Amino acid sequence: DTGVSQNPRHKITKRGQNVTFRCDPISEHNRLYWYRQTLGQGPEFLTYFQNEAQLEKSRLLSDRFSAERPKGSFSTLEIQRTEQGDSAMYLCASSSGLAGVTGELFFGEGSRLTVL
Amino acid sequence: AQSVAQPEDQVNVAEGNPLTVKCTYSVSGNPYLFWYVQYPNRGLQFLLKYITGDNLVKGSYGFEAEFNKSQTSFHLKKPSALVSDSALYFCAVRDGLDTGRRALTFGSGTRLQVQP
Numbered sequence: 001d002t003g004v005s006q007n008p009r010h011k012i013t014k015r016g017q018n019v020t021f022r023c024d025p026i027s028e029h030n031r032l033y034w035y036r037q038t039l040g041q042g043p044e045f046l047t048y049f050q051n052e053a054q055l056e057k058s059r060l061l062s063d064r065f066s067a068e069r070p071k072g073s074f075s076t077l078e079i080q081r082t083e084q085g086d087s088a089m090y091l092c093a094s095s096s097g098l099a100g101v102t103g104e105l106f107f108g109e110g111s112r113l114t115v116l
Numbered sequence: 117a118q119s120v121a122q123p124e125d126q127v128n129v130a131e132g133n134p135l136t137v138k139c140t141y142s143v144s145g146n147p148y149l150f151w152y153v154q155y156p157n158r159g160l161q162f163l164l165k166y167i168t169g170d171n172l173v174k175g176s177y178g179f180e181a182e183f184n185k186s187q188t189s190f191h192l193k194k195p196s197a198l199v200s201d202s203a204l205y206f207c208a209v210r211d212g213l214d215t216g217r218r219a220l221t222f223g224s225g226t227r228l229q230v231q232p
Contacts, residue, residue, distance in 0.1 A: 004159065031218070041208050042120075042222030043160070056218055091160070105220070106149075107159035 005107035006092050012114045013082055019113040020078045023096030032075050034067055035091040043091055082115045118143040120209050122223035128196045130231050137192040137226045141208030146212040154204040173192040197230045
């Protein structure tokens with residue numbers, strides 16, 4: 001399968017612990033996005049990379065959240081000192097070229113975080 | 117600021133009947149508009165987009181959407197619904213201004229139930 005891959009698919013953690021999610025985009029895609037989706041809501045934008053450069057960050061991305069994309073390939077999203085409000089599905093998407101400009105994104109199946 | 121409203125949490129339609137899923141938007145400049153679909157345990161999938169040109173855009177699986185600038189709407193339509201169309205549908209918008217921003221704003225979603 002050559003789609004967007006996210007790991008782990010599910011993560012249960014205790015409040016205060018750190019968690020890290022990984023996203024492997026479609027190989028030829030140079031743009032990568034992180035979104036967060038809570039139950040009953042649409043995805044909310046968190047951050048965007050073009051190659052290794054993080055070009056856009058949402059105000060939702062507090063200081064406890066950090067995202068990286070070393071070498072412009074896979075990306076990681078780390079949440080430090082998790083809170084119960086962080087419980088959500090974390091979605092990764094990728095795109096390339098003009099599709100990235102105009103918004104046609106390819107999404108992974110998401111990583112579900114539950115903070116106890 | 118950009119925003120999207122999907123006024124219906126759920127739409128029920130009988131198989132074979134036409135369906136409409138409503139979406140209205142607000143952006144500063146010209147809108148880039150999208151519909152995505154989410155099947156159970158699957159990632160979000162791109163259906164169609166409006167960037168410029170013809171107000172009626174055609175997408176995957178027989179879906180189409182009509183852009184109406186005066187009503188700031190982008191309703192999703194299909195002439196004849198299938199049971200397999202049952203899923204969660206999201207409308208999304210991005211401001212077409214050349215700001216370099218790539219964040220899509222999604223609506224809260226509309227669940228489509230097609231009864232046999």
